[in-house]
Every structure is written in C-alpha cells, then in structure tokens.
Amino acid sequence: MSRSEQEGGKVISVEAAAVDSLAEQVRGPVLTPADERYDAERAGNQTARCHRPALVVGATGPADVQAAVTFATGHGLPVAVQGTGHALSAVAAEGGVLINTSRMQGVRVKAEAGTAWIGAGVRWDQVLHETAPAGLAPLSGSAPGVGVVSYTLGGGLGLLSRRYGYAADHVRGVDVVTADGRLRQVTEASDPDLFWALRGGRDNFGVVTGIEIDLMPVTTIYGGGLFFDAGSASEVLDTYIRWTATVPDEMTSSAALISFPDVPALPPTLRGRHVVHIRIAYAADALGAGESLVAPLRALGPFTDTLGELAYADSGSIHNDPVFPGTFESGTTMLDELDADAVRTLLGLAGPHAPVPHVVELRHLGGRLARPSGTPNAVGNRDARYVLNVVSRLERADIAEIRPAHDRIFESIAPWSTGGRALNFMNGERDAEHVRSAYDAKDYRRLTEIKAVYDPENTFRLNHNIPPAVPDA
Template sequence: MSSVDRAATIDPPIDPETVTELATRIQGPVLTPADEAYDAERSGNQTARRHHPDLIVGATGAADVQAAVTFAREHGLPVAVQGTGHASAAVAADGGLLITTSRMQGVRVSPGTGTAWVAAGTRWDQVIHEAAAAGLAPLSGSAPGVGVVSYTLGGGLGLLSRRYGFAADHVRSIDVVTADGRLRQVSAEADPDLFWALRGGRDNFGVVTGIELDLMPVTTIYGGGLFFPADSITEVFDAYVRWTAHLPDEMTSSIAMIAFPDAPMLPPPLRGRYVAHVRITYSADDLRPGADLVAPLRELEPFIDTVKEMPYTAGGTIHNDPPVPGAFESFTALLHDFDSTGVHALFALAGPQAAVPHVIELRHLGGRLANPPAVGNAVGGRHARYAINVISRLERAELSEIRPAHERIFAALEPWVVGRTLNFLNGADDAKYVRSAYEPKDYQRLTEIKAAYDPENLFRLNHNIPPAGSQGS
C-alpha cells in the first residue's frame, strides 16, 4: 500500500498528497494507523496506555521535529511527544500527531566543565557509561533504562537526590522546538521564562531535542538492598520512617512493599513472597559512615543484604526495576510527613492480605531537594518529606479492581498528602491532579508562559497546562 493509500485511512482524513509531501521533508518514518510499523512506533514502557495518533513522525533530529511541528500547526493537529526508555504516554491521546524521539541519541561529556549534552532519545545508561570514563556521574534515576529528557524535565528523583537535589535543578541549557516551529536554545540568559517553565513543565512548551546538564564528581557509592519477610514488614516500615528523621543529606533511600509473583526469572528467595525492600544509596567523599548509618536497619535481620561499596555504574542493581515493558496502573502523592498511624492505615489496605497485589514505594525526600536551586524552575513539592507511589500490574488484577483499591489507599493517606509529583502521574483524572504538582503561584506563571509560547495549546496531549485565559486554566 502506498503512503497515499495509507493516508486516506485517517479519520478525519488528511489529504494524502499533503502527508506524502510531509514525508519528503522528514528523514525518519512518517506512519499512519495502516502502517505495519505503527503499533511498534507508538508503544512504550507502559503498554496499557498507548497513543492512537492520526500520524506518527519518527524524528531523527531537530529538523524533523521542526517540520513535524510546523505541519501539525498548519493542519490543526495537537502534538504529543514520546521519548525512549520509560517515557511512554502520560495520557493516551486519540488523534493528533505523535513525535517519537527514540532515534535521537547521543552523549557528549565535557570533563573540563563537568557537564554533558544529551540528545532527546538518550537513556540514562548511555550517560552513566560515558560520564564514568571521566570520573563523573549524572543525577540519574533508579532505573538506568529511563529516558533522560522526560525524567529531568519532570523534576527527576534519583539515587543522589538528597545530596544534590532534583535533576532539573542542574540543567544548563535546553534545545527546544516551540509551537511556531522555531528551534531555540534556552538558558538562564536566553529565553529565561521558557527555561524556567520547561524545567518542571515538561512537554507543555515544546519538543525538546537536546539538553545540557551538570555531572557530579561521584564514582563510588555505598548502596544496595535490604529484604525483610512479610511477618516483619509493619515493624520494618515503622522503623524506616523513624530512621529517616535524622539522616544526613548524603543518604538517599526508599522502602518498597512488593508482592512478588512466583516467576522463574526471579531469584528463588523472592519467588511468590511478599517482602519489604529498603533501597540504600549513600554518597559522600568518605563512604565509611555509611555502614554505621545502615546498622539500625540491619539489626532488624534482613534475609537478603546486598548493601556494599559499588561503582555508580552498578546503581541500577539497587532497585532492580523491571527492564521490560508492561501494563500497569499507578498513582502518586507527596506527603508532608508520615508516622505509625499512616503506616498502619496503609497496611490495612495494601498489606500481604490485600486482594489486589501492589508495589508500594515510600521515597525519603528532604535534604537538597528542599532547597531552591541556583537558577529557579517550576518543580513543585520541595516542602514534602516523602513521595509515595502505588503500582499495580494489570496481568495480576483487573482495572476494575485496581482503581477502587488505589482510591481507598489514597483516601486513607489524605491527611498527609500535600501534592503530586508529575513524573509518576499515570493519566487517570489527569487534569484534576496536574495543578497539584505545582505551587499555586508557579502554576499561574506556567499558564501565562504557555499563553506566550503556545497560545493555541498545540502541545496538549500530555499532563496539560492550558494557556492563561483559556477554559481550564
């Protein structure tokens, strides 16, 4: 079938000759729903929530992105962006034009300045590898397969967060194509309002094609995991919350409750078990205090203890996040505090006895995360002490069971909730929660910058921030 015939299947139809003409200006693929490669191109880490666009442009560089954005604006098509790694659809969009950036990969490390320029489709494992050769490390997340750009522009909570702050706080410059089709390099000096908004506002303001970010002088960490059995989870969770009350900024950690399936790919000690998994990353010039800090948790007698000195390049083993795509439903909240009352409320709904199996992770915040960055940005939630995420895989429960279970959990946590974190929102009731990811004055400023750079809300197939003066702003 020719591209002209394929274009004719779009509803509402786009003139086939127009689509063919677009393809002559794009180096990457231009796909419609009739193309064999369409499904693979629109699929990401989250297989339960995929875009259904009228057109997909598989961009190979900034020129492809400019041509795609210009085409979308001229033909009244809203734009969605999908990166690589875990950067899948935040909100499943019907129609419009989807730009995928997975072909845009590359890392340039500058040891003299301690920075790296990273192309839009690059994953953290690529940056970690290149930075390590210079004795440096990025502010990457728990999973090395996560895409750099969407993670960073959504804030970026990672292995070194309490020591260095959000990844977004350490962005030097951003290459972005805005709604007028113009490629801009924005920074604190050039387009400072747009620079402020992108760091926290993600793809609401344009399609990022590259990013320059700081690297840290880190080569070795004291890190790993402590695993505890189901019959001690409440005690361990309670102890973990108390333990976090007086930690130095150099210690970044979280605790997860995990109902492991009885699957052969898992280590035998974990198969079919409900466990607590404490994740530890201690980063300092002197790593020796790390063992003393972890000692109170070791006294609770974990049945697996992998915490040790390791190269930062092995940091992905701490959380051991699944590297393969999957179908899941998740939700998130930021908490001003947490205590034994909250722990017991959580366990009553989501402990080993729960009908719906979940992965529940409580991340300790504070430290440098609580401080404003040298160059301000839109990232919210700096006053929160914890972030909690609940993830439920659809192959283990029906959506009709999962969503009510999540609603009950977060209703019980409501006394501690102070907001949301954008990167972990999963699309359900999205418009209701996006505003709560920001400070009120920052959200208002975001809508005003949106009105200046994207007054027609071309970039709306996302965690959308509408332009000031429009319905919903």
Template sequence: MNSSDPQRFRPADIDPAEVKALIERVRGPVLTPEDEGYDTERAGYQLARQHRPDLVVGATGTADVRAAVEFARSHALPVAVQGTGHASAGVAGEGGVLINTTRMTGVRVNLEANTAWVAAGTRWDEVIHEAAPAGLAPLSGSYPGLAVVSYTLAGGLSLLSRRYGYAADHVRSIDVVTADGQLRHVTEESYPDLFWGLRGGRDNFGVVTGIEIDLVPITTLYGGSLQFPGELAAEVFDTYLRWTATVPDEMSSSIMQMSYPDIPAFPEALRGRQAVHVRIAYAADVLDAAENLVEPLRALGPMSDTLGELPYTEAGSIYADPPFPGFIEASTTLLGELDTAAVRAILDLAPPHASLPHIFELRHLGGRLALPPAVANAVGNRDARYLFNVVSRLERADITEIRPAHKRMLEALVPWSTGGRLLNFMNGEDAAKEVRSAYDPKDYQRLTEIKAVYDPDNTFRLNHNIPPANTGNPTSA
C-alpha cells in the same frame, strides 16, 4: 479489538499528498495507522495505554522535529512527544501527531565545565557510560533505561537528589522547537521565562531536541538493598521512618513492599508471599560512615543483604527495575511527616490483608530537594518529606479492582498528604486531571501565562497538560 483495527482511530482529514510531502521532508519514518511498523513506532515502556496518533514521525534530528511541528500546526493537530514512553498510561491521546525522539541520541561531555550536552532520545545509561571515565556522574534515576529529557524536565528524582537536588535544578541550557516551528536555544539569559517553565513544565512548550546538564564528581556509591519477610513489614516500616529522621543528606533511600506472584520466575521462598525491600544509595565524598549508618536497619535481620560499595555505573542494580515493557497502573501522592499511624493506614489496606496493590513504596525526600535551586524553576512541592507510589500490574488483576484499591490507599493517607504530586510519577488514570497538584499555585498560573506566549493554541496538549491562560481557545480548556 487489536491494535490494527481502524475503528480504534479517528484519522484527521489530511490530504495524502500532504503526508507524502512531509515524508519527503523527513529522514525518519512517517507512518499512519495503516502502515506496517506503526504500532512498533508508537510503542513505549508502558503498555496499559498508548498514544494512537493519526501520524507518527520517527524524528532523526531537529529538522525532522521542525517539519513535524509545522505540519501539525498547519493542520490544527495536537502534538505528543515520546521517548521511552513510561508516562503514556496517564496521558496517552487519540489522534494528532506523535513525535518519537528515540533515534535522536548522543552525549558530549565537557570536562572543563563538568557538564554534558544530551540529545533528546538519549537514555541515562549512555550518559553514565560517557561521564564515568572523567570521574563524573549525572543525576539519573533508579532506572538507567529512562530517557534523559522527559525525566529531567519533569523534575527528576535521582539517587543523588537528597545531596544535589532535582535533576531539573541542574540544567544549563535547552534546545527546543516551539509551536511556531522555530528552534530556540533557551538559557536563563536568552529566554528567562521559558527556561524557568521548561524545567518542571516538561513538554508543554515545545519539543526539546537537546539539553545541557551538570555532572557531579561521584564515581562510587555505597548502595544495594535489604530484603525482609513480609511478616516483619510493620516493624521494618516503623524503623525506617525513625531512621530517615536521622540520616545525612548524602543518604537517599526508599522502602517498598512487593507481593510476588506464585510463578517459577521468582525464588521459591518468595512465590505467593510479600517481601519488604529497603533500597540505599549513600553518595558521600568518603564512604567510611556507611556501615554505621545502616546498622539500625540491618539489626532487624534481613533475609537478603546486598549493601556494599559499587561504581556508579552499576547504580541501576540498587532498584533493579524491570527493563521490559509492562501493563501497569500507578498512583501517587506526596506526604509530610509520617508516624506509626500512617504505617498502619498503609499496611491495613495492603497484602496479606487485601489482594491489591502489588507494590507500594515510600521514597525519602528532604535534604537538598527541600531547598530552592540556584536558578529558580517550576518544580513544586519542595516541602514534601516522602513520595508515596502504588503500582499494580494488569496482567495479575483487573483494572476495575486495581483502581478502587489504589484509591482506598490514597484516601487513607489523606491526613499525612501535602496534596501535591511529583510529575515523574503521575501515570495513573487521573494524571491529566491532577497536573495542578505538581506545582505551587502561583507557579501554575505563571506556567499558563508562558504557555499563552509560546503555544497559544495548546498544540502541545497530549501530555500532562498546562493550558494557555486567557486565550479563549476551546483547545485550551
């Protein structure tokens, strides 16, 4: 069944005249499933599962967002928000109103305060570009094509996070349209509870139209990757774990094993084989110590070595995440201290011993991530030592094989798991069921109470949903 088949949709009972009235209020496109351009407007980076709304609004600014929220509220329709659409595989919904913020772009750098105001649909590469001439950098992630707002409000694990903490820890103010259609300028002073909850609670409380974030005085990194043959996986993983216990907070890193398909798009030496990548981002005021710090990894004899100094404007080359959309299934968990037994638990269930998963990785946490921010927020699980992420592409395997393979790997890691997850990486089939695991229990309860104040009908529920507390409303279940 193709994407234009009307049987895929359950349109709400909306008077066409009311849709026409909304179109007249909104500068951007307002599209139904029958309209040309509907599929393009709702499409995002993640193709495995996408929102299928009754109505999609391509917002051009705050006025469009307010009109869309007021329309949805008046018709008792749920609202979803989408920037680049990386997370939709886990939380995409049927029906309702989808607000696409990609047209809402813009960056204003404040050189006196070392901050930037960023519009809702802006991507990190634009912020990086605008901040660099001032000798500043944002706490952007491994892929500069991500939307700033959704990444940041879900926590935001940056290449600089072991030194500076989560991106959400560095938000100064937030402009948000809440479920009543009102635009609120949210700060620690003006709306302390809402400011706390938005930073970690993502789009549960409204549609964010812009945020003010800190920039940090970083212009150059020591970074890149070391690539090893899959035959050395056990030795490289063991060495990596020992190494992470010794590095300073300025050193962020990850280790990944990837199974390459046997296709001409990849170098002949990698086709049909596994390779292990260690990615490095060392962000110190003086980079002289970098070569000595990475020597234990280099001593293992990488077959490829791209480590060196690079401007922060080229930081996206460290992970070299694919810029094109794909059909992806992913699972994740947070881990505590790891040992050789944990490495064996992972590798015994990975290629070449098994056909799946295609990619799995560990990201080193700790450092400033483990400490509370200067202004408290809802981001939880700060005691985790590593983030484990497992990814498979649906173009290469059937979902009925991928999901059990991912589950087996996560179950094998239970002895080392903290039981928590990081919202940025919760994109698998159970993402909507696992939202509680992203927060400390008392913080989750507080989030439900804030939700009851600003969105008692759970209008914003086509997401990693936090239902409102004690409303008695059936949509809050």
C-alpha cells in the same frame, strides 16, 4: 483521498498529498495507521495503552521535529512527543501527530566543565556508560532504562537527589522546537521565562531535542538493599520512618512493599513472597560512615542484605526495576510527617493480605530537594517529606480492581498527604486537578501565562497538560 481524525467532535481531514509532502521533508519514517510499521513506531515501555495518532513521525534530528511541528500546526493538529514511552499509562491519546524522538541519540561529555549534552532519545544507561570514565555521574533515576529528557524536565528524583537536588535543578540549557516551528537554544540568559517553565513543565512548551546537564563528582556509592519478610513490615517501616529523620543529606533511600509473583525468573528467596525492600544510596565524599548509618536497619534482621560499595554506573541494581515493557497502572501523592498510624493504615490496604497485589514505595525526600534551585524552576512540592507511589501490574489484576484499590489507599493516607503529586510518577493520572497539584499555585499560574506566549493554541496538549492562560475580558 484524505486521512481523517476526530478531535472534540470535529473531524479534521489531512490530504494524503500533504502527508506525502511531509515524508519528503524528513529523514525518519512518516507513518499512518495503514502502515505495517505504525504499531512498532508508536509502542513504548507501557504496553497497556499506546498513542493512536493520525500520523507518527520518527524524528532523526531537530530538522525532522521542526517539519513535524510545522505540519501539525498548519493542519490544526495536536502534538504528542514520546521517547521511551514510560508514561503512556497517563497520556496515551487518540489522533494528532506523535513525534517519536527515540532515534535522536548522542552523549557529549565535557569532563573539564562537568557537563554533558544529551540527545532527546537517550536513556540513562547510556549516559552512565559515557560519564563513568570521566569520574562523573548524572543525576539519574532508579531505573537506567528511562529516558533522560522527560525524566529531567519532569523534575527528576533519583539516587543522588537528597545530596544534589532534582535533576531539573542542574540543567544548563535546552534545545527545543516551539509551536511556531522554531528551534531555540534556551538558557537562563537567553530566555529566562521559557527556561524556567521547561524545567518542571516537561513537554508542554515544545519538543525538546537535547539538553545540557551538570554532572557530579561521584564514582562510587554505598548502596544496595535490605529485604525483610512481610511479617515484620510494621516494625521495619516504623523504624525506617524514625531513621529518616536522623540521616544526613548524602543518604537517599526508599522503602517498598512488594508482592512478588511465583515465577522462575525470580531468585528462590523472593518467589511468591511479600517483602519489605529498603533501598539505600549513600553518596558522601567518604563512604566509611555508610555501615554505621544503616546499622539500625540491619539490626532488624533482613533475610537478604546486598549493601556495600557500588560503582555508580551499576546503581540500577539497587531498585532492580524491570527492564522489559509491561502493563501497569500507578498513582502518587506527596506526604508530610508520618507516624505509626500512617504505617498501620498503609499496611492495612497494601500489606500481604491486600486483595490486589501492588508495589507500594515510600521515597524519603528533604535534604537538597527541599531547598530552592540555584536557578529557579517550576518543580513543585519541595516541602514534602516523602512521596508515596503505588504501582500495580495489569498482568496480575484487572484494571477494574486496581483503580478502586488505588483510590482506597490514597483516600486512607490523605490525613498525612500534602495534597501534591510528583509529575514523573503520575502514570495513571492526567486530569486538570492532578496536573495542578504537581505545582505550587503561583508557579502553575505563571506556567499558564508562559504557555499562552509560546503555545497559545495548546498544540502540545496530549500530555499532562498545562493550558494557556485566558486573557482577562
């Protein structure tokens, strides 16, 4: 008796005895589609699509990961890795071996060194909880429920980014199982090529079991949100764009156009309303300048104003992203300088009268993000001034409407686009051209060359894939 999967037109059979043997080697569950726990094990934050592997391994530690990778390579199967499953919209795949790292917990804070070691299954909210008593903060994102490892190794654009740079810029070491089944502790000193590639190349070079990161001396920020009625969207966005050209590196912000559904779970002031939400995170050594910096935005008359001093551990309240799994489709593009024409173009397709409801967010880049990392890495598109993200919930519109609507937005905004994309926001895009656009051209070539060294068979390909370079004939 065997279990089979089909890949590239070829049927690959895996004997049941081999699966049973693997199950004896690992402490976590080893499940096939016939197992009743299979669906729960492969589920993630994105519920529109899930991996449907031939085999899913719920790893409890590095040894389980090594066994799973060795099994996969021995049977010619591709490997996918999943922690929280936020990116499944793009990378959900059929077949292969899925390694679920969500059980791999643990946060070890070294307060004197200003660092933390973090397990592969840890989310940012846990790190915030552990680091706050030490008076330190991680370079976490806007959503505390996102997994640390994939966010960081995909770049990591968060609430402190304009002051400190990408989260990937502050990785000290990476524990990773490569395609040969070897567990490596990778640092700049031990393996500079692989260390460079992992920070930006995400899961293309192995299954990461833990990372060591820098922490920042931040306990409190000046932050929150300003909510404006959609009727003033043009004035608000015009002002916001001009304002971003004047602020110091300590100010990280974004502007979002949001069409809220009319549901009881929302505050009465937001139900069924289309708004502009300005998100603010000012992280300076002295926060007193925060009030004066946001004065030009406040002068526009928000109907709700939540700005004030905020413990960084509570910074997830700024964006207030949904904490429950959901179905969504999204896309992204990096932008250069913007003007009033760009605002009118965007509002024409994503404003209150758009036929498909979206969340359209414009994040201000620059500052430390625009400068090279002290220890170079593969994160690309550092010259972009903004990143535009478009997210649509499938509960509110059909996918057949959403994709063309997204295409219209990105085609119309193309005159202001750099042509690049932000890897961590590519939840609805996975083709080769899109992946290449997340990197500078020379860096992408180097990534393919390093891939050829550590994963020549492209075992780790059920992702935003970087294929191995083909040797010259």
